[in-house]
Amino acid sequence: MIEKLIEKYADAGMNLLETVILFIVGWYAVKIVLHIFSKMMKRSQIDAIVENFIISILNIGLKIIVIITVIAKLGVPTTSLVAVLTTAGAAIALGLQDSLKGIASGITILFSKPFIKGDIIEIDGYVGTVQEIQLLYTIVMTFDNKMVVIPNNDLVSSSFVNYSHEEIRRVTISLEMHPDTDIMQFKKALMKVIEKHPYALKEPAPCIKISDYKQQSVTLQVWAWASNEHFYEVNDDLLIAIREIYKEQKIKIPTQRIDVHIQQSDTDYENV
Incomplete structure (x- = not known):
């Protein structure tokens, strides 16, 4: 009986030790993968904003995978946990639908580069210099020193003029x-x-x-x-x-001439 208990606790201790090792290795593996991806993106000259966004998403996703793997190693059923996370993710995505569209638009702008920082653009009557391109908004400084915050959705879905595109x-x-x-x-x-x-x-x-x-x-x-x-x-x-x-040269500036025609009415006013 005692031998069985010792064997049971020994197995449990070994399983816990393996789980801790798995967690530590997985956690550091995430850092290594993120470091590799960061170097690849820097070599590809991807915009820093896009790089930070992708690294953040990968960081969260990989760490969730590590945590689920560790929980499964401990013998806890993960089916229900995965279902809850999936449902929660869908609910969050639905609630942040507009924000996600804005993020997608921001990534589109940063990758396609219809304009870059320092370009002069015109949209919705505003003309100014692009100060910053964020994931959700683009900040434009007008020539009279007004900061205009333009949603990236508007920039992707409407026409705008880039005065700096050509030399x-x-x-x-x-x-x-x-x-x-x-x-x-x-x-x-x-x-x-x-x-x-x-x-x-x-x-x-x-x-x-x-x-x-x-x-x-x-x-x-x-x-x-x-x-x-x-x-x-x-x-x-x-x-x-x-x-x-x-x-x-004493050039004359043309003036607008307005012709006024007065028409007399045939109404008989004698009896008024």
Whole structure:
């Protein structure tokens, strides 16, 4: 009897020792696997936010597997535990459905890279510089120093403009002139300004053309190309130059004419 008890407790002690060893080995194995995955992702130049998210999910998932394995080693039935964890996971996923969509959108943005930190984008009337790309939100700082927090769901499901995607941009200025203006003289003067500007590109070539004729005005389109870095400088300098040319050449700005027609009614007011 005593021998059976000793044997029983010896088996139990050995099983407990094996379980502790299994737990320690499994716990350290998780760290090794995470370290290997982290190195692989760094070599792949994956964004740090995505890397941290994937490592966190792997860390939780692998540790749950280790804990379930340890519990099974102790002889505790794990079927019901797995069922509870599955049900709880489904309930959490359902409750966090919108957040999970946002996370998926954030990962999509970070992998596809339609824009990166420092790019100038426009969405929903906001124009600014991308300050940070998080899993749920993208933070944009507008030019008047307002922080705009945009859900990644909106960025993935709607259209936006990335002004920094290409290295160069076209400066486009629309002008209204009086029909009597010497357009060729104006074009010649403005083209000289564009050609002498240090940041206006020679290729693609600048262009000044008539885009529309109206009864009281002529519309001109001014096109000049510049790098993203100097876009606003070229745009502002051309506007100033255009104003000076208007003054030098005494160009008239067309005014809108409103014709008012008064129609006399045939009503007889004598009996009123």
